Amino acid sequence: MTDIYQAPSANMEERTVRVRTGGSLEDAIAGRYQFSVGALIDEAWKLVSGKKMICCIAAVMNFAIVMVFNMVLQFVLGRIGVRGEGLDYQFFLHPPPDMMHQSMISTTTNILQMFVTLPLAAGLFMLGLKLVVSAPVELTEVFEYFGKVLTLVGTTLLMYLLIGIGLCLLVLPGIYLMVAYSLAIPLVVEKDLGPWEALEASRKAITHHWFGFLGLYISMFFIVLFSMLPLLVGLLWTIPLSILLKGVLYRTVFGYEGEVLPAGAIAG
Numbered sequence: 001m002t003d004i005y006q007a008p009s010a011n012m013e014e015r016t017v018r019v020r021t022g023g024s025l026e027d028a029i030a031g032r033y034q035f036s037v038g039a040l041i042d043e044a045w046k047l048v049s050g051k052k053m054i055c056c057i058a059a060v061m062n063f064a065i066v067m068v069f070n071m072v073l074q075f076v077l078g079r080i081g082v083r084g085e086g087l088d089y090q091f092f093l094h095p096p097p098d099m100m101h102q103s104m105i106s107t108t109t110n111i112l113q114m115f116v117t118l119p120l121a122a123g124l125f126m127l128g129l130k131l132v133v134s135a136p137v138e139l140t141e142v143f144e145y146f147g148k149v150l151t152l153v154g155t156t157l158l159m160y161l162l163i164g165i166g167l168c169l170l171v172l173p174g175i176y177l178m179v180a181y182s183l184a185i186p187l188v189v190e191k192d193l194g195p196w197e198a199l200e201a202s203r204k205a206i207t208h209h210w211f212g213f214l215g216l217y218i219s220m221f222f223i224v225l226f227s228m229l230p231l232l233v234g235l236l237w238t239i240p241l242s243i244l245l246k247g248v249l250y251r252t253v254f255g256y257e258g259e260v261l262p263a264g265a266i267a268g
Contacts, residue, residue, distance in 0.1 A: 016135075016136060016259040016260060016261055017259070017260060018257070018258060018259055018260075019257070019258075019260055020255055020256070020257040021133050021251060021255060021256050021257075021260070022133075022250075022251035022252055022253075022254070022255035022256055023251070023252060023253055023254055023255040024254070024255045025191060025201060025254055025255075027255075028201070028204075028205035028253045028254045028255075029201060029204045029205050031205070031208030031209075033205075033208075033252060033253050034252070035208075035209040035212045035213075035252070035253075036212075037212060037215050037216045037219060040216060040245060040248050040249055040252065041216075041219065041220070041223075041241075041245060043248050044132075044241055044244040044245035044247075044248045045241060047131070047132060047244045047248070048237060048240045048241055048244060051131050051240060051244065052236065052237065052240045054127070054131070054139065055127075055128065055131070055239060055240035055243045055244065056236060056239055056240060057139060058124055058127055058139055058141075058142050058243075059124065059239050059243065061139070061142060062120045062121070062123075062124050062142060065116065065120060066113070066116060066117050066120065069113065069116045070109070070113060073109050073112055073113065074109060077108060077109060114152070114153045114156055114157075115149055115153060118149065118152040118153060118156060118185070119143075119145045119146040119148065119149050119152060120142055120143075121185065122145040122148065122152060122185060122186070122188070122189045123141050123142035123143055123144055123145050124142055124243060125185070125186050125189070125243075125246055125247070125250075126141055126144070126145070126186075126189060126190065127139075127141040127142060127243070128243035128244050128245075128246050128247035129186075129190065129246070129247035129250055129251065129256060130247075130258075131243075131244060131247060132244055132247035132248050132251055132256075133247070133251055133256045133258075133260055134260050134261045135256070135258055135259055135260045135261065136259060136260075136261060145189050148188060148189055151188055151194065151195060152185060152188055152189075154195045155184055155185060155188055155195035155198055155199065156185070158195050158196070158199065159177075159181045159184060159199060162177055162181075162199070163177045163178055163181070176210070177203070179206060179210060179213050179214050179217065180202060180203040180206045180207060180210065181199055181202050181203060182202065182206065182213065182217070183202040183205070183206065183249075183250060183253065183254070184198040184199045184201075184202040185198070186246070186250050186254075187201055187202055187254065190250070190254070190256065191254065201254075205253055205254065206253075216245075216249070220241075220242055220245060223238055223241070224238045224239075224242060
């Protein structure tokens with residue numbers, strides 16, 4: 001297989017069939033799924049060939065949009081000020097202390113960024129998942145989930161709140177929740193769950209193999225880290241690997257139900 005991406009043709013889309021692959025929400029919550037760090041990474045690695053280009057292009061698009069949005073946001077907030085604590089701080093008229101200034105800009109920027117970064121991250125995840133299950137997918141998949149932005153932001157803020165509380169309670173509960181909530185955002189977009197439903201479904205499912213998930217995330221972190229050493233060239237393989245690994249992981253745990261291409265068709 002080559003790394004040249006081919007979008008599914010209209011004729012191919014007409015021949016798609018709706019199937020369910022991998023696990024299911026009910027089985028995941030009950031712990032009825034197999035988990036092996038080595039097997040998951042190995043499967044994702046085998047899928048990199050032929051899907052490297054679309055994954056890299058999607059990741060670069062995602063990164064570029066976020067960077068541009070962040071720069072514009074920093075410029076706008078720095079010029080017109082931000083509203084907080086019931087006061088309207090106009091920095092060019094009544095500049096507050098530098099520390100407060102920077103803190104408010106940082107907090108406001110982080111919250112506003114979520115309205116762009118979360119839908120894009122959800123789209124990148126779904127692109128990877130659809131490549132894994134051989135579903136019809138195009139680069140525009142990255143932009144398909146802005147309609148769920150409020151649910152995504154609500155889920156993330158609730159997750160941060162709960163993790164923050166956990167970190168205040170002797171740290172370990174917070175670390176547990178960081179891992180346990182890691183599949184909540186995918187559940188929002190793929191299973192159409194609400195914030196609390198997604199967080200709880202992710203937590204209950206991951207708890208059955210919590211240390212396995214932790215080991216997988218640590219392994220992937222070091223794989224990506226070491227791939228950056230030879231002039232970042234390794235990222236051409238590890239970025240697609242990480243995108244596809246998320247898809248393999250999610251399909252294994254929660255499954256996927258939707259249209260897939262016929263056997264032998266090119267999905268990416």
